[in-house]
Amino acid sequence: MRSVCRPALALVLAGALAGPVRAQPARPRLVVVVMVDQMRADYLEQYGAAWTGGLRRLMDHGAWLVDARIPYIETFTCPGHATAGTGTYPHIHGMVLNRWYDAARGAIIDCTDDPGVTPVVHGPAAPDGRHARAGESARNLLALTLADQMKAHLTPAPRVVSLSVKARAAIDLAGHKPDVVVWFDGQRWVSSTAFTLRPLPWVEAFVRAHPPGAEAPTWKRLRPAATYLNADDAPEERPPFGWGRIFPHPIAGKGATALERWVNSPFSDAYLLDLALAALSELKLGQGPSTDFLALGFSSTDYVGHTFGPRSHELQDVLARLDLTVGKLLAALDAQVGPGRYVLALASDHGTSDVPEQTAGHDGGRVPAADVRAGVVRALTAELGPGSHLAALVENDIYLSPPARNALAAKAGALDRVRAAIRALPGVADVLDGRELKNPAQAKDPVRHAAALSYFPGRSGDLIMVHRREWLFGDLASNHGSPYDYDQRVPLLFLGARFKPGRRPGPASPADIAPTLGALVGVQLPRAEGQVHQEILAAP
Ligand SMILES: [Zn+2]
Numbered sequence: 001m002r003s004v005c006r007p008a009l010a011l012v013l014a015g016a017l018a019g020p021v022r023a024q025p026a027r028p029r030l031v032v033v034v035m036v037d038q039m040r041a042d043y044l045e046q047y048g049a050a051w052t053g054g055l056r057r058l059m060d061h062g063a064w065l066v067d068a069r070i071p072y073i074e075t076f077t078c079p080g081h082a083t084a085g086t087g088t089y090p091h092i093h094g095m096v097l098n099r100w101y102d103a104a105r106g107a108i109i110d111c112t113d114d115p116g117v118t119p120v121v122h123g124p125a126a127p128d129g130r131h132a133r134a135g136e137s138a139r140n141l142l143a144l145t146l147a148d149q150m151k152a153h154l155t156p157a158p159r160v161v162s163l164s165v166k167a168r169a170a171i172d173l174a175g176h177k178p179d180v181v182v183w184f185d186g187q188r189w190v191s192s193t194a195f196t197l198r199p200l201p202w203v204e205a206f207v208r209a210h211p212p213g214a215e216a217p218t219w220k221r222l223r224p225a226a227t228y229l230n231a232d233d234a235p236e237e238r239p240p241f242g243w244g245r246i247f248p249h250p251i252a253g254k255g256a257t258a259l260e261r262w263v264n265s266p267f268s269d270a271y272l273l274d275l276a277l278a279a280l281s282e283l284k285l286g287q288g289p290s291t292d293f294l295a296l297g298f299s300s301t302d303y304v305g306h307t308f309g310p311r312s313h314e315l316q317d318v319l320a321r322l323d324l325t326v327g328k329l330l331a332a333l334d335a336q337v338g339p340g341r342y343v344l345a346l347a348s349d350h351g352t353s354d355v356p357e358q359t360a361g362h363d364g365g366r367v368p369a370a371d372v373r374a375g376v377v378r379a380l381t382a383e384l385g386p387g388s389h390l391a392a393l394v395e396n397d398i399y400l401s402p403p404a405r406n407a408l409a410a411k412a413g414a415l416d417r418v419r420a421a422i423r424a425l426p427g428v429a430d431v432l433d434g435r436e437l438k439n440p441a442q443a444k445d446p447v448r449h450a451a452a453l454s455y456f457p458g459r460s461g462d463l464i465m466v467h468r469r470e471w472l473f474g475d476l477a478s479n480h481g482s483p484y485d486y487d488q489r490v491p492l493l494f495l496g497a498r499f500k501p502g503r504r505p506g507p508a509s510p511a512d513i514a515p516t517l518g519a520l521v522g523v524q525l526p527r528a529e530g531q532v533h534q535e536i537l538a539a540p
Pocket residue numbers: 038077302306480
């Protein structure tokens with residue numbers, strides 16, 4: 001009788017004939033997660049033809065999950081990075097918004113706020129001697145990240161490094177026990193006492209040698225103007241910090257404004273990459289006996305998308321430069337870790353809307369932030385009489401004062417009348433009752449299901465507004481935070497010897513990053529809602 005499969009004997013024979021054979025595939029030496037803040041999936045189709053660097057390499061040689069989508073409604077940075085970091089959605093990881101109303105403190109807090117820690121500053125002290133922000137940590141992140149699980153289960157323990165201009169991006173990707181988490185607080189590269197008690201010497205040396213904002217006095221186009229799509233000077237571009245609507249944009253100048261301009265330019269992305277290359281060299285990531293973890297959050301796309309919009313020359317220029325920046329990262333990984341010895345995932349936390357005034361002939365529009373607030377207050381006052389009924393309004397989330405909540409609950413039909421009044425405001429498609437969103441499995445309607453995935457009791461609002469398609473709340477040129485394609489569809493690409501290249505249709509989400517990369521390093525994410533994409537894994 002012939003045995004169909006004799007793996008043990010085959011291994012012994014192979015070992016005898018060809019030297020030592022590993023029964024298990026070699027673990028990658030480095031796991032890299034790259035998040036690009038506010039990157040719509042259609043940017044790759046619209047603008048990718050002009051790219052020649054790392055983004056192009058990912059599209060041509062990576063496993064590209066072309067239908068990837070964020071399935072929840074509150075498409076913002078903190079939830080998006082926490083989702084990529086943990087493989088769960090906000091109803092589990094708890095990072096529901098960038099900021100939410102904390103009833104116990106009676107204040108709106110940042111998702112990474114932690115009064116129990118203080119900033120650890122790298123480089124010279126801020127000119128005014130004060131920190132731009134309070135201490136920040138992963139205290140509010142209620143699920144473990146892939147990096148946490150690698151740290152807990154791999155031997156020897158990996159090094160975990162996470163870098164971004166934004167604290168919420170760096171911290172959400174790193175998790176609770178990283179070795180290095182560094183972000184820019186508006187003036188300085190910082191960490192906090194949650195992660196390190198002293199400045200990290202290599203970061204200190206890097207920022208002293210490379211003062212932020214000193215790379216270039218002016219942001220000019222990378223390529224000839226004629227190679228950019230659309231008009232440079234388009235309606236309702238809303239450039240910040242005294243910039244005009246057309247190139248070039250000055251960076252140089254003294255004080256905070258120059259740094260704000262720098263953060264809002266592609267130069268902060270390039271700087272972040274150089275800081276990552278310093279980490280690679282200094283810490284020899286991926287060159288030790290374990291599997292290390294490196295996360296990078298690039299933010300310029302978000303700043304520039306909000307102010308100039310997704311069709312602008314400025315956004316195209318940020319992407320063209322990011323293509324080169326990611327190319328530089330891949331070249332460094334090839335040289336220092338080795339091709340085939342690292343795995344990388346690239347995704348985004350959310351997309352963004354078009355600028356309504358630029359897409360003529362459709363039903364879009366905008367409602368200034370003050371008008372949204374006034375409309376909500378009017379609806380509450382009409383039902384409850386004068387008073388402070390609105391505790392806070394954060395993005396789509398309406399937080400009621402406890403007396404208002406009780407009064408609405410006590411009066412038959414009162415809450416429904418308030419919801420109807422808010423639903424009648426411009427740009428509002430629906431108003432959901434948070435109490436009906438506690439179980440995503442019970443929410444059959446797609447929008448309610450998406451809202452339930454975003455809902456966390458005590459952090460989400462009492463009422464959640466749903467935008468009408470292509471309608472914005474607030475004063476930015478373009479914004480996100482809706483359940484529509486332009487906010488939910490994002491790129492998702494994997495690169496490395498363990499991935500089969502090619503475009504793959506089918507359901508996918510940034511929540512799949514942690515479980516899929518985890519499978520390659522032998523680490524499970526017990527609460528993951530994302531899936532392991534077996535179909536893109538190559539045989540070892
Ligand atoms: Zn944004």
